[in-house]
Amino acid sequence: MLAVLAVREKGGVEGQIGYFRRNHFVPVPEVSSLAELNEMVEQWDRQDDARRIGSRSRTIAEDFALEQPLLMPLPAEPFETGRLFTPRVDRYGQIPxxxxxYSVPIRLIGKRVRVILHASHLVVYDQNVEVARHERLIAKGAVRLELDHYLEVLVRKPGAFPGSTALEQARSAGKFTPVHDAWWTQAMKTHGERDGTRALIEVLLLGRHMPHEHVVAGLAAALRAGAMTADAVALEARKAAQAETEPAPDSRAVGQPPATVTSLHEWRLAHLPPDTRPLPSVSHYDQLLRRRRTSGSGHREGEAQ
Known part of the structure:
Protein backbone atom coordinates (compact mmCIF):
# COMPACT_ATOMS: atom_id res chain seq x y z
CA MET A 1 0.00 0.00 0.00
CA LEU A 2 2.89 2.33 0.74
CA ALA A 3 4.18 1.80 -2.78
CA VAL A 4 0.77 2.61 -4.26
CA LEU A 5 0.55 5.71 -2.03
CA ALA A 6 4.02 6.82 -3.08
CA VAL A 7 3.16 6.41 -6.78
CA ARG A 8 -0.10 8.29 -6.30
CA GLU A 9 1.54 11.21 -4.51
CA LYS A 10 4.65 11.39 -6.70
CA GLY A 11 3.08 13.61 -9.34
CA GLY A 12 1.62 15.92 -6.71
CA VAL A 13 4.99 16.30 -4.97
CA GLU A 14 6.73 17.11 -8.25
CA GLY A 15 3.97 19.56 -9.15
CA GLN A 16 4.37 21.41 -5.84
CA ILE A 17 8.13 21.60 -6.34
CA GLY A 18 7.49 23.22 -9.72
CA TYR A 19 5.00 25.63 -8.11
CA PHE A 20 7.60 26.60 -5.49
CA ARG A 21 10.29 27.12 -8.11
CA ARG A 22 8.12 29.27 -10.38
CA ASN A 23 6.85 31.46 -7.54
CA HIS A 24 10.07 31.93 -5.58
CA PHE A 25 13.00 31.29 -7.94
CA VAL A 26 11.80 33.12 -11.04
CA PRO A 27 13.61 35.42 -11.46
CA VAL A 28 16.61 33.89 -9.69
CA PRO A 29 17.10 35.63 -6.33
CA GLU A 30 20.39 37.44 -5.73
CA VAL A 31 22.08 36.47 -2.45
CA SER A 32 25.57 36.78 -1.00
CA SER A 33 25.75 33.28 0.50
CA LEU A 34 24.03 29.91 0.67
CA ALA A 35 23.09 30.62 4.28
CA GLU A 36 21.15 33.72 3.20
CA LEU A 37 19.38 31.71 0.47
CA ASN A 38 18.46 28.96 2.94
CA GLU A 39 16.94 31.55 5.28
CA MET A 40 14.81 32.90 2.41
CA VAL A 41 13.66 29.38 1.47
CA GLU A 42 12.71 28.67 5.07
CA GLN A 43 10.67 31.89 5.22
CA TRP A 44 8.86 31.03 1.96
CA ASP A 45 8.19 27.54 3.31
CA ARG A 46 6.54 28.96 6.42
CA GLN A 47 4.42 31.25 4.24
CA ASP A 48 3.30 28.25 2.17
CA ASP A 49 1.98 26.55 5.32
CA ALA A 50 -1.05 28.84 5.11
CA ARG A 51 -1.75 27.98 1.46
CA ARG A 52 -4.43 25.56 0.25
CA ILE A 53 -3.67 23.20 -2.64
CA GLY A 54 -6.40 23.22 -5.23
CA SER A 55 -9.86 22.92 -3.70
CA ARG A 56 -8.77 21.24 -0.48
CA SER A 57 -10.49 22.44 2.68
CA ARG A 58 -7.34 22.31 4.83
CA THR A 59 -4.13 24.27 4.51
CA ILE A 60 -0.74 22.62 4.00
CA ALA A 61 0.10 23.08 7.69
CA GLU A 62 -3.21 21.49 8.77
CA ASP A 63 -2.72 18.49 6.47
CA PHE A 64 0.81 18.00 7.78
CA ALA A 65 -0.40 18.15 11.39
CA LEU A 66 -2.74 15.23 10.61
CA GLU A 67 -0.06 13.18 8.86
CA GLN A 68 2.83 13.87 11.25
CA PRO A 69 1.77 11.32 13.92
CA LEU A 70 1.71 8.63 11.21
CA LEU A 71 5.28 9.22 10.11
CA MET A 72 8.03 6.83 11.14
CA PRO A 73 10.49 8.15 13.74
CA LEU A 74 13.94 9.28 12.66
CA PRO A 75 16.72 6.72 13.08
CA ALA A 76 18.59 6.81 16.38
CA GLU A 77 21.98 6.94 14.63
CA PRO A 78 22.70 9.83 12.25
CA PHE A 79 23.13 8.96 8.60
CA GLU A 80 25.99 10.71 6.83
CA THR A 81 24.67 12.34 3.67
CA GLY A 82 27.89 14.04 2.58
CA ARG A 83 30.23 12.80 -0.12
CA LEU A 84 33.69 11.63 0.92
CA PHE A 85 36.94 12.83 -0.68
CA THR A 86 40.56 12.17 0.33
CA PRO A 87 42.65 14.89 -1.38
CA ARG A 88 46.30 15.62 -0.69
CA VAL A 89 47.27 19.06 0.65
CA ASP A 90 49.44 20.91 -1.87
CA ARG A 91 52.40 23.15 -1.11
CA TYR A 92 50.11 26.18 -0.80
CA GLY A 93 48.10 24.59 2.01
CA GLN A 94 45.08 23.98 -0.25
CA ILE A 95 43.02 20.95 -1.25
CA PRO A 96 41.04 20.38 -4.47
CA TYR A 102 39.95 25.28 -0.08
CA SER A 103 42.64 26.08 2.50
CA VAL A 104 43.70 23.94 5.44
CA PRO A 105 46.35 24.56 8.15
CA ILE A 106 49.78 24.69 6.53
CA ARG A 107 51.13 22.06 8.94
CA LEU A 108 49.20 19.52 6.85
CA ILE A 109 51.12 20.22 3.62
CA GLY A 110 51.87 16.93 1.86
CA LYS A 111 49.36 14.90 3.89
CA ARG A 112 46.10 13.33 2.76
CA VAL A 113 43.01 14.58 4.58
CA ARG A 114 39.42 13.41 4.69
CA VAL A 115 36.75 15.77 3.34
CA ILE A 116 32.98 15.42 3.81
CA LEU A 117 31.21 17.55 1.19
CA HIS A 118 27.65 18.63 2.01
CA ALA A 119 25.17 20.70 0.04
CA SER A 120 26.12 24.00 1.69
CA HIS A 121 29.45 23.37 3.42
CA LEU A 122 32.39 21.00 3.71
CA VAL A 123 34.36 19.71 6.70
CA VAL A 124 38.03 18.67 6.61
CA TYR A 125 39.43 16.04 9.00
CA ASP A 126 42.99 15.05 9.81
CA GLN A 127 42.34 11.44 10.86
CA ASN A 128 39.37 11.99 13.23
CA VAL A 129 40.08 15.61 14.19
CA GLU A 130 38.27 18.46 12.44
CA VAL A 131 40.85 20.93 11.11
CA ALA A 132 38.82 23.15 8.76
CA ARG A 133 35.25 24.04 7.85
CA HIS A 134 34.25 26.09 4.81
CA GLU A 135 31.09 27.28 3.13
CA ARG A 136 30.82 25.39 -0.13
CA LEU A 137 31.77 27.32 -3.26
CA ILE A 138 29.29 27.24 -6.12
CA ALA A 139 31.22 28.84 -8.99
CA LYS A 140 33.79 26.68 -10.77
CA GLY A 141 37.47 27.42 -10.31
CA ALA A 142 36.96 29.47 -7.12
CA VAL A 143 39.27 29.47 -4.10
CA ARG A 144 38.33 29.95 -0.44
CA LEU A 145 41.15 30.76 1.99
CA GLU A 146 41.07 31.09 5.77
CA LEU A 147 43.57 33.65 7.07
CA ASP A 148 44.11 31.70 10.30
CA HIS A 149 45.51 28.74 8.33
CA TYR A 150 48.53 30.79 7.21
CA LEU A 151 49.47 32.73 10.36
CA GLU A 152 52.44 30.50 11.30
CA VAL A 153 54.20 31.19 7.99
CA LEU A 154 53.14 34.85 7.86
CA VAL A 155 54.60 35.58 11.29
CA ARG A 156 57.98 34.49 9.87
CA LYS A 157 57.41 36.36 6.58
CA PRO A 158 55.32 39.42 7.50
CA GLY A 159 56.12 41.09 4.19
CA ALA A 160 53.73 38.67 2.43
CA PHE A 161 50.82 39.62 4.68
CA PRO A 162 49.53 42.92 3.18
CA GLY A 163 48.98 41.56 -0.35
CA SER A 164 47.74 38.09 0.57
CA THR A 165 44.50 36.73 -0.87
CA ALA A 166 43.62 35.31 2.54
CA LEU A 167 43.66 38.83 4.03
CA GLU A 168 41.47 40.14 1.21
CA GLN A 169 38.91 37.38 1.79
CA ALA A 170 39.01 37.98 5.57
CA ARG A 171 38.16 41.64 4.96
CA SER A 172 35.29 40.70 2.64
CA ALA A 173 33.91 38.27 5.23
CA GLY A 174 34.08 40.88 8.02
CA LYS A 175 36.63 38.92 10.04
CA PHE A 176 39.33 41.56 9.52
CA THR A 177 37.60 44.69 10.74
CA PRO A 178 38.41 48.42 10.42
CA VAL A 179 39.61 48.21 14.06
CA HIS A 180 42.25 45.70 12.93
CA ASP A 181 43.34 48.09 10.16
CA ALA A 182 43.54 51.09 12.49
CA TRP A 183 45.61 49.22 15.08
CA TRP A 184 47.85 47.80 12.36
CA THR A 185 48.49 51.27 10.90
CA GLN A 186 49.44 52.66 14.30
CA ALA A 187 51.60 49.63 15.10
CA MET A 188 53.59 50.14 11.89
CA LYS A 189 54.13 53.80 12.78
CA THR A 190 55.38 52.77 16.22
CA HIS A 191 57.47 49.67 15.46
CA GLY A 192 58.12 49.92 11.73
CA GLU A 193 56.37 48.12 8.91
CA ARG A 194 57.86 44.65 9.50
CA ASP A 195 57.63 44.53 13.30
CA GLY A 196 54.24 46.25 13.33
CA THR A 197 52.84 43.66 10.92
CA ARG A 198 54.34 40.86 13.00
CA ALA A 199 52.66 42.32 16.10
CA LEU A 200 49.31 42.28 14.26
CA ILE A 201 49.77 38.63 13.27
CA GLU A 202 50.48 37.78 16.92
CA VAL A 203 47.18 39.49 17.77
CA LEU A 204 45.39 37.39 15.14
CA LEU A 205 46.83 34.26 16.75
CA LEU A 206 44.94 35.22 19.92
CA GLY A 207 41.75 34.36 18.04
CA ARG A 208 42.55 30.66 18.37
CA HIS A 209 41.71 30.69 22.07
CA MET A 210 39.68 33.91 22.46
CA PRO A 211 36.33 34.89 20.92
CA HIS A 212 36.61 37.22 17.95
CA GLU A 213 34.54 39.98 19.57
CA HIS A 214 36.80 40.03 22.64
CA VAL A 215 39.91 40.39 20.49
CA VAL A 216 38.30 43.29 18.60
CA ALA A 217 37.40 44.93 21.92
CA GLY A 218 40.99 44.46 23.08
CA LEU A 219 42.30 46.06 19.88
CA ALA A 220 40.00 49.06 20.31
CA ALA A 221 41.03 49.59 23.95
CA ALA A 222 44.73 49.22 23.17
CA LEU A 223 44.40 51.63 20.24
CA ARG A 224 42.79 54.30 22.46
CA ALA A 225 45.63 53.97 24.96
CA GLY A 226 48.39 53.84 22.33
CA ALA A 227 49.48 50.34 23.39
CA MET A 228 50.79 48.69 20.24
CA THR A 229 51.75 45.24 21.58
CA ALA A 230 50.04 41.88 21.38
CA ASP A 231 50.38 41.50 25.17
CA ALA A 232 48.38 44.68 25.74
CA VAL A 233 45.65 43.50 23.36
CA ALA A 234 45.52 40.11 25.08
CA LEU A 235 45.09 41.76 28.48
CA GLU A 236 42.36 44.08 27.25
CA ALA A 237 40.60 41.15 25.56
CA ARG A 238 40.58 39.31 28.89
CA LYS A 239 39.14 42.42 30.54
CA ALA A 240 36.37 42.47 27.93
CA ALA A 241 35.61 38.82 28.66
CA GLN A 242 35.48 39.48 32.40
CA ALA A 243 33.23 42.51 31.88
CA GLU A 244 30.62 40.26 30.25
CA THR A 245 30.39 38.07 33.35
CA GLU A 246 30.44 40.92 35.89
CA PRO A 247 27.50 43.29 36.57
CA ALA A 248 27.66 46.53 34.63
CA PRO A 249 28.71 49.62 36.65
CA ASP A 250 26.23 52.42 37.33
CA SER A 251 26.15 54.54 34.19
CA ARG A 252 25.23 57.59 36.30
CA ALA A 253 28.56 57.58 38.11
CA VAL A 254 30.63 60.64 37.31
CA GLY A 255 34.17 61.65 37.94
CA GLN A 256 35.57 58.23 37.07
CA PRO A 257 39.20 58.21 35.90
CA PRO A 258 39.73 57.46 32.20
CA ALA A 259 40.40 53.84 31.23
CA THR A 260 44.05 52.92 30.97
CA VAL A 261 45.92 49.94 29.63
CA THR A 262 47.99 47.96 32.10
CA SER A 263 51.05 46.15 30.85
CA LEU A 264 50.98 42.37 31.09
CA HIS A 265 54.05 42.45 33.39
CA GLU A 266 52.32 44.80 35.85
CA TRP A 267 49.15 42.72 35.72
CA ARG A 268 51.08 39.56 36.61
CA LEU A 269 52.83 41.31 39.51
CA ALA A 270 49.51 42.60 40.84
CA HIS A 271 48.09 39.07 40.92
CA LEU A 272 51.02 37.47 42.78
CA PRO A 273 50.36 36.32 46.38
CA PRO A 274 51.71 38.64 49.12
CA ASP A 275 55.34 38.10 50.12
CA THR A 276 55.56 37.84 53.95
CA ARG A 277 59.28 37.12 54.11
CA PRO A 278 61.47 39.66 56.00
CA LEU A 279 63.63 41.98 53.98
CA PRO A 280 67.19 40.73 53.42
CA SER A 281 69.93 42.05 55.70
CA VAL A 282 73.62 42.67 54.93
CA SER A 283 74.69 43.09 58.57
CA HIS A 284 76.78 39.91 58.45
CA TYR A 285 78.72 41.28 55.50
CA ASP A 286 79.26 44.54 57.40
CA GLN A 287 80.91 42.55 60.20
CA LEU A 288 83.33 41.04 57.70
CA LEU A 289 84.18 44.48 56.41
CA ARG A 290 84.92 45.77 59.93
CA ARG A 291 87.11 42.74 60.69
CA ARG A 292 89.00 43.30 57.47
CA ARG A 293 89.67 46.96 58.36
CA THR A 294 90.92 45.98 61.88
CA SER A 295 93.30 43.32 60.63
CA GLY A 296 94.61 45.64 57.93
CA SER A 297 95.38 48.45 60.36
CA GLY A 298 97.26 46.05 62.76
CA HIS A 299 99.39 44.82 59.87
CA ARG A 300 100.34 48.39 58.92
CA GLU A 301 101.33 49.17 62.55
CA GLY A 302 103.67 46.11 62.59
CA GLU A 303 105.33 47.29 59.44
CA ALA A 304 105.92 50.75 60.97
CA GLN A 305 107.70 49.23 63.98
Missing amino acids: VRTNR
Missing part, protein backbone atom coordinates in the same frame (compact mmCIF):
# COMPACT_ATOMS: atom_id res chain seq x y z
CA VAL A 97 37.37 19.43 -3.99
CA ARG A 98 35.41 19.02 -7.19
CA THR A 99 36.28 22.11 -9.27
CA ASN A 100 37.29 24.40 -6.39
CA ARG A 101 40.08 24.76 -3.83
Whole structure:
Protein backbone atom coordinates (compact mmCIF):
# COMPACT_ATOMS: atom_id res chain seq x y z
CA MET A 1 0.00 0.00 0.00
CA LEU A 2 2.89 2.33 0.74
CA ALA A 3 4.18 1.80 -2.78
CA VAL A 4 0.77 2.61 -4.26
CA LEU A 5 0.55 5.71 -2.03
CA ALA A 6 4.02 6.82 -3.08
CA VAL A 7 3.16 6.41 -6.78
CA ARG A 8 -0.10 8.29 -6.30
CA GLU A 9 1.54 11.21 -4.51
CA LYS A 10 4.65 11.39 -6.70
CA GLY A 11 3.08 13.61 -9.34
CA GLY A 12 1.62 15.92 -6.71
CA VAL A 13 4.99 16.30 -4.97
CA GLU A 14 6.73 17.11 -8.25
CA GLY A 15 3.97 19.56 -9.15
CA GLN A 16 4.37 21.41 -5.84
CA ILE A 17 8.13 21.60 -6.34
CA GLY A 18 7.49 23.22 -9.72
CA TYR A 19 5.00 25.63 -8.11
CA PHE A 20 7.60 26.60 -5.49
CA ARG A 21 10.29 27.12 -8.11
CA ARG A 22 8.12 29.27 -10.38
CA ASN A 23 6.85 31.46 -7.54
CA HIS A 24 10.07 31.93 -5.58
CA PHE A 25 13.00 31.29 -7.94
CA VAL A 26 11.80 33.12 -11.04
CA PRO A 27 13.61 35.42 -11.46
CA VAL A 28 16.61 33.89 -9.69
CA PRO A 29 17.10 35.63 -6.33
CA GLU A 30 20.39 37.44 -5.73
CA VAL A 31 22.08 36.47 -2.45
CA SER A 32 25.57 36.78 -1.00
CA SER A 33 25.75 33.28 0.50
CA LEU A 34 24.03 29.91 0.67
CA ALA A 35 23.09 30.62 4.28
CA GLU A 36 21.15 33.72 3.20
CA LEU A 37 19.38 31.71 0.47
CA ASN A 38 18.46 28.96 2.94
CA GLU A 39 16.94 31.55 5.28
CA MET A 40 14.81 32.90 2.41
CA VAL A 41 13.66 29.38 1.47
CA GLU A 42 12.71 28.67 5.07
CA GLN A 43 10.67 31.89 5.22
CA TRP A 44 8.86 31.03 1.96
CA ASP A 45 8.19 27.54 3.31
CA ARG A 46 6.54 28.96 6.42
CA GLN A 47 4.42 31.25 4.24
CA ASP A 48 3.30 28.25 2.17
CA ASP A 49 1.98 26.55 5.32
CA ALA A 50 -1.05 28.84 5.11
CA ARG A 51 -1.75 27.98 1.46
CA ARG A 52 -4.43 25.56 0.25
CA ILE A 53 -3.67 23.20 -2.64
CA GLY A 54 -6.40 23.22 -5.23
CA SER A 55 -9.86 22.92 -3.70
CA ARG A 56 -8.77 21.24 -0.48
CA SER A 57 -10.49 22.44 2.68
CA ARG A 58 -7.34 22.31 4.83
CA THR A 59 -4.13 24.27 4.51
CA ILE A 60 -0.74 22.62 4.00
CA ALA A 61 0.10 23.08 7.69
CA GLU A 62 -3.21 21.49 8.77
CA ASP A 63 -2.72 18.49 6.47
CA PHE A 64 0.81 18.00 7.78
CA ALA A 65 -0.40 18.15 11.39
CA LEU A 66 -2.74 15.23 10.61
CA GLU A 67 -0.06 13.18 8.86
CA GLN A 68 2.83 13.87 11.25
CA PRO A 69 1.77 11.32 13.92
CA LEU A 70 1.71 8.63 11.21
CA LEU A 71 5.28 9.22 10.11
CA MET A 72 8.03 6.83 11.14
CA PRO A 73 10.49 8.15 13.74
CA LEU A 74 13.94 9.28 12.66
CA PRO A 75 16.72 6.72 13.08
CA ALA A 76 18.59 6.81 16.38
CA GLU A 77 21.98 6.94 14.63
CA PRO A 78 22.70 9.83 12.25
CA PHE A 79 23.13 8.96 8.60
CA GLU A 80 25.99 10.71 6.83
CA THR A 81 24.67 12.34 3.67
CA GLY A 82 27.89 14.04 2.58
CA ARG A 83 30.23 12.80 -0.12
CA LEU A 84 33.69 11.63 0.92
CA PHE A 85 36.94 12.83 -0.68
CA THR A 86 40.56 12.17 0.33
CA PRO A 87 42.65 14.89 -1.38
CA ARG A 88 46.30 15.62 -0.69
CA VAL A 89 47.27 19.06 0.65
CA ASP A 90 49.44 20.91 -1.87
CA ARG A 91 52.40 23.15 -1.11
CA TYR A 92 50.11 26.18 -0.80
CA GLY A 93 48.10 24.59 2.01
CA GLN A 94 45.08 23.98 -0.25
CA ILE A 95 43.02 20.95 -1.25
CA PRO A 96 41.04 20.38 -4.47
CA VAL A 97 37.37 19.43 -3.99
CA ARG A 98 35.41 19.02 -7.19
CA THR A 99 36.28 22.11 -9.27
CA ASN A 100 37.29 24.40 -6.39
CA ARG A 101 40.08 24.76 -3.83
CA TYR A 102 39.95 25.28 -0.08
CA SER A 103 42.64 26.08 2.50
CA VAL A 104 43.70 23.94 5.44
CA PRO A 105 46.35 24.56 8.15
CA ILE A 106 49.78 24.69 6.53
CA ARG A 107 51.13 22.06 8.94
CA LEU A 108 49.20 19.52 6.85
CA ILE A 109 51.12 20.22 3.62
CA GLY A 110 51.87 16.93 1.86
CA LYS A 111 49.36 14.90 3.89
CA ARG A 112 46.10 13.33 2.76
CA VAL A 113 43.01 14.58 4.58
CA ARG A 114 39.42 13.41 4.69
CA VAL A 115 36.75 15.77 3.34
CA ILE A 116 32.98 15.42 3.81
CA LEU A 117 31.21 17.55 1.19
CA HIS A 118 27.65 18.63 2.01
CA ALA A 119 25.17 20.70 0.04
CA SER A 120 26.12 24.00 1.69
CA HIS A 121 29.45 23.37 3.42
CA LEU A 122 32.39 21.00 3.71
CA VAL A 123 34.36 19.71 6.70
CA VAL A 124 38.03 18.67 6.61
CA TYR A 125 39.43 16.04 9.00
CA ASP A 126 42.99 15.05 9.81
CA GLN A 127 42.34 11.44 10.86
CA ASN A 128 39.37 11.99 13.23
CA VAL A 129 40.08 15.61 14.19
CA GLU A 130 38.27 18.46 12.44
CA VAL A 131 40.85 20.93 11.11
CA ALA A 132 38.82 23.15 8.76
CA ARG A 133 35.25 24.04 7.85
CA HIS A 134 34.25 26.09 4.81
CA GLU A 135 31.09 27.28 3.13
CA ARG A 136 30.82 25.39 -0.13
CA LEU A 137 31.77 27.32 -3.26
CA ILE A 138 29.29 27.24 -6.12
CA ALA A 139 31.22 28.84 -8.99
CA LYS A 140 33.79 26.68 -10.77
CA GLY A 141 37.47 27.42 -10.31
CA ALA A 142 36.96 29.47 -7.12
CA VAL A 143 39.27 29.47 -4.10
CA ARG A 144 38.33 29.95 -0.44
CA LEU A 145 41.15 30.76 1.99
CA GLU A 146 41.07 31.09 5.77
CA LEU A 147 43.57 33.65 7.07
CA ASP A 148 44.11 31.70 10.30
CA HIS A 149 45.51 28.74 8.33
CA TYR A 150 48.53 30.79 7.21
CA LEU A 151 49.47 32.73 10.36
CA GLU A 152 52.44 30.50 11.30
CA VAL A 153 54.20 31.19 7.99
CA LEU A 154 53.14 34.85 7.86
CA VAL A 155 54.60 35.58 11.29
CA ARG A 156 57.98 34.49 9.87
CA LYS A 157 57.41 36.36 6.58
CA PRO A 158 55.32 39.42 7.50
CA GLY A 159 56.12 41.09 4.19
CA ALA A 160 53.73 38.67 2.43
CA PHE A 161 50.82 39.62 4.68
CA PRO A 162 49.53 42.92 3.18
CA GLY A 163 48.98 41.56 -0.35
CA SER A 164 47.74 38.09 0.57
CA THR A 165 44.50 36.73 -0.87
CA ALA A 166 43.62 35.31 2.54
CA LEU A 167 43.66 38.83 4.03
CA GLU A 168 41.47 40.14 1.21
CA GLN A 169 38.91 37.38 1.79
CA ALA A 170 39.01 37.98 5.57
CA ARG A 171 38.16 41.64 4.96
CA SER A 172 35.29 40.70 2.64
CA ALA A 173 33.91 38.27 5.23
CA GLY A 174 34.08 40.88 8.02
CA LYS A 175 36.63 38.92 10.04
CA PHE A 176 39.33 41.56 9.52
CA THR A 177 37.60 44.69 10.74
CA PRO A 178 38.41 48.42 10.42
CA VAL A 179 39.61 48.21 14.06
CA HIS A 180 42.25 45.70 12.93
CA ASP A 181 43.34 48.09 10.16
CA ALA A 182 43.54 51.09 12.49
CA TRP A 183 45.61 49.22 15.08
CA TRP A 184 47.85 47.80 12.36
CA THR A 185 48.49 51.27 10.90
CA GLN A 186 49.44 52.66 14.30
CA ALA A 187 51.60 49.63 15.10
CA MET A 188 53.59 50.14 11.89
CA LYS A 189 54.13 53.80 12.78
CA THR A 190 55.38 52.77 16.22
CA HIS A 191 57.47 49.67 15.46
CA GLY A 192 58.12 49.92 11.73
CA GLU A 193 56.37 48.12 8.91
CA ARG A 194 57.86 44.65 9.50
CA ASP A 195 57.63 44.53 13.30
CA GLY A 196 54.24 46.25 13.33
CA THR A 197 52.84 43.66 10.92
CA ARG A 198 54.34 40.86 13.00
CA ALA A 199 52.66 42.32 16.10
CA LEU A 200 49.31 42.28 14.26
CA ILE A 201 49.77 38.63 13.27
CA GLU A 202 50.48 37.78 16.92
CA VAL A 203 47.18 39.49 17.77
CA LEU A 204 45.39 37.39 15.14
CA LEU A 205 46.83 34.26 16.75
CA LEU A 206 44.94 35.22 19.92
CA GLY A 207 41.75 34.36 18.04
CA ARG A 208 42.55 30.66 18.37
CA HIS A 209 41.71 30.69 22.07
CA MET A 210 39.68 33.91 22.46
CA PRO A 211 36.33 34.89 20.92
CA HIS A 212 36.61 37.22 17.95
CA GLU A 213 34.54 39.98 19.57
CA HIS A 214 36.80 40.03 22.64
CA VAL A 215 39.91 40.39 20.49
CA VAL A 216 38.30 43.29 18.60
CA ALA A 217 37.40 44.93 21.92
CA GLY A 218 40.99 44.46 23.08
CA LEU A 219 42.30 46.06 19.88
CA ALA A 220 40.00 49.06 20.31
CA ALA A 221 41.03 49.59 23.95
CA ALA A 222 44.73 49.22 23.17
CA LEU A 223 44.40 51.63 20.24
CA ARG A 224 42.79 54.30 22.46
CA ALA A 225 45.63 53.97 24.96
CA GLY A 226 48.39 53.84 22.33
CA ALA A 227 49.48 50.34 23.39
CA MET A 228 50.79 48.69 20.24
CA THR A 229 51.75 45.24 21.58
CA ALA A 230 50.04 41.88 21.38
CA ASP A 231 50.38 41.50 25.17
CA ALA A 232 48.38 44.68 25.74
CA VAL A 233 45.65 43.50 23.36
CA ALA A 234 45.52 40.11 25.08
CA LEU A 235 45.09 41.76 28.48
CA GLU A 236 42.36 44.08 27.25
CA ALA A 237 40.60 41.15 25.56
CA ARG A 238 40.58 39.31 28.89
CA LYS A 239 39.14 42.42 30.54
CA ALA A 240 36.37 42.47 27.93
CA ALA A 241 35.61 38.82 28.66
CA GLN A 242 35.48 39.48 32.40
CA ALA A 243 33.23 42.51 31.88
CA GLU A 244 30.62 40.26 30.25
CA THR A 245 30.39 38.07 33.35
CA GLU A 246 30.44 40.92 35.89
CA PRO A 247 27.50 43.29 36.57
CA ALA A 248 27.66 46.53 34.63
CA PRO A 249 28.71 49.62 36.65
CA ASP A 250 26.23 52.42 37.33
CA SER A 251 26.15 54.54 34.19
CA ARG A 252 25.23 57.59 36.30
CA ALA A 253 28.56 57.58 38.11
CA VAL A 254 30.63 60.64 37.31
CA GLY A 255 34.17 61.65 37.94
CA GLN A 256 35.57 58.23 37.07
CA PRO A 257 39.20 58.21 35.90
CA PRO A 258 39.73 57.46 32.20
CA ALA A 259 40.40 53.84 31.23
CA THR A 260 44.05 52.92 30.97
CA VAL A 261 45.92 49.94 29.63
CA THR A 262 47.99 47.96 32.10
CA SER A 263 51.05 46.15 30.85
CA LEU A 264 50.98 42.37 31.09
CA HIS A 265 54.05 42.45 33.39
CA GLU A 266 52.32 44.80 35.85
CA TRP A 267 49.15 42.72 35.72
CA ARG A 268 51.08 39.56 36.61
CA LEU A 269 52.83 41.31 39.51
CA ALA A 270 49.51 42.60 40.84
CA HIS A 271 48.09 39.07 40.92
CA LEU A 272 51.02 37.47 42.78
CA PRO A 273 50.36 36.32 46.38
CA PRO A 274 51.71 38.64 49.12
CA ASP A 275 55.34 38.10 50.12
CA THR A 276 55.56 37.84 53.95
CA ARG A 277 59.28 37.12 54.11
CA PRO A 278 61.47 39.66 56.00
CA LEU A 279 63.63 41.98 53.98
CA PRO A 280 67.19 40.73 53.42
CA SER A 281 69.93 42.05 55.70
CA VAL A 282 73.62 42.67 54.93
CA SER A 283 74.69 43.09 58.57
CA HIS A 284 76.78 39.91 58.45
CA TYR A 285 78.72 41.28 55.50
CA ASP A 286 79.26 44.54 57.40
CA GLN A 287 80.91 42.55 60.20
CA LEU A 288 83.33 41.04 57.70
CA LEU A 289 84.18 44.48 56.41
CA ARG A 290 84.92 45.77 59.93
CA ARG A 291 87.11 42.74 60.69
CA ARG A 292 89.00 43.30 57.47
CA ARG A 293 89.67 46.96 58.36
CA THR A 294 90.92 45.98 61.88
CA SER A 295 93.30 43.32 60.63
CA GLY A 296 94.61 45.64 57.93
CA SER A 297 95.38 48.45 60.36
CA GLY A 298 97.26 46.05 62.76
CA HIS A 299 99.39 44.82 59.87
CA ARG A 300 100.34 48.39 58.92
CA GLU A 301 101.33 49.17 62.55
CA GLY A 302 103.67 46.11 62.59
CA GLU A 303 105.33 47.29 59.44
CA ALA A 304 105.92 50.75 60.97
CA GLN A 305 107.70 49.23 63.98
